[in-house]
């Protein structure tokens with residue numbers, strides 16, 4: 182089901198025209214109402230009149246997470262406080278959180294974004310959608326919640342945690358769709374198994390998973406365990422929250438709602454556009470936001486864009502699976518590694534659960550790379566001799582893919598910490614403070 186065919190399937194030329202008009206209006210709003218953008222544009226010698234089409238986007242200044250931090254909390258606000266209807270915030274990795282403010286129109290547009298993603302799973306009146314994203318300042322819970330209302334479906338706001346109750350709700354309420362981080366959904370699948378609930382007895386048919394990178398291996402696991410279709414939903418607080426884009430039933434890229442967001446992919450070093458299809462940093466300009474319009478936000482998410490038409494009929498550009506954020510990238514013994522690469526390899530080995538934890542440290546001048554993994558119940562033995570046949574092929578595959586040799590530690594099933602929100606897969610203990618003079 183396509184929620185808004187006019188916007189989701191618009192001819193490319195018409196979309197360019199609409200985006201160009203909305204970009205010009207956004208730039209004008211920024212220049213006139215946000216001193217930060219006026220200053221930045223003046224520094225570059227750009228005036229709102231210079232922005233006539235989306236091709237002019239490259240003339241505009243970037244916005245970074247550091248700018249958001251410096252302007253905390255309301256420096257990027259473009260409307261008076263009496264027009265603000267809600268405030269969200271994401272827990273920044275360091276210091277102050279990133280704040281998102283919304284007018285009523287912003288909240289309506291956001292619901293529209295989420296409703297488009299829900300429609301992929303044919304979610305409509307009569308369908309129960311269980312929201313196991315955290316409710317609160319995090320945009321996941323309330324963002325999906327409002328999208329469900331827009332789709333005319335039934336909200337089941339379980340929030341995250343209390344896993345056995347989540348499974349009971351799924352059974353008793355006849356949940357048709359679950360929305361959660363993929364790592365929490367994996368945990369729910371384990372709890373369901375322990376409770377001996379047969380997934381075939383549930384009405385669940387689709388899951389909307391996002392808020393963190395997840396691989397095809399995790400998708401296969403979730404689809405098999407729950408008997409569902411696992412749909413990727415992407416978003417970030419700086420733009421609205423969940424729903425900046427979502428996959429369609431072909432699961433071949435995340436459609437970005439281009440009538441509301443203008444995406445670019447740039448080389449993170451040179452900040453020049455990369456060739457179509459190539460991986461680079463996703464940079465997004467909001468096209469409809471009123472309370473906090475954002476020009477060329479450097480998401481740090483590494484992905485690619487595909488403008489080929491999709492089999493589903495949508496013309497909205499497709500974004501590749503997010504490999505990770507540039508700041509998630511580990512440099513171990515000089516080699517660049519993303520946790521998602523480790524996850525991809527691990528999930529190729531069915532004897533292991535998809536749970537893992539990476540610890541990086543430095544002994545003398547050498548980086549150490551420890552990988553904790555779990556064997557599934559039926560394969561686990563505390564006897565190291567019995568573990569070796571499982572470790573060896575995983576080790577070989579990791580070395581051939583990344584070139585770095587991990588110390589693999591097998592943990593008993595169920596002992597690597599599970600998360601109810603965004604999973605933490607890495608502890609980098611190295612002290613970088615004395616690296617630069």
Ligand code: DLL
Nearest residue numbers: 271321391392393394414415416417418422423503
């Ligand atoms: O995580 C919004 C969200 C909630 C999206 C629920 C989807 C579902 P933030 O907390 O601001 O917002 O984190 C945004 O999370 O820049 C990505 O690095 C990552 N992220 C979000 N969705 C995906 C996804 C929410 N589908 C940051 N795949 C983003 C990979 C994702 N990474």
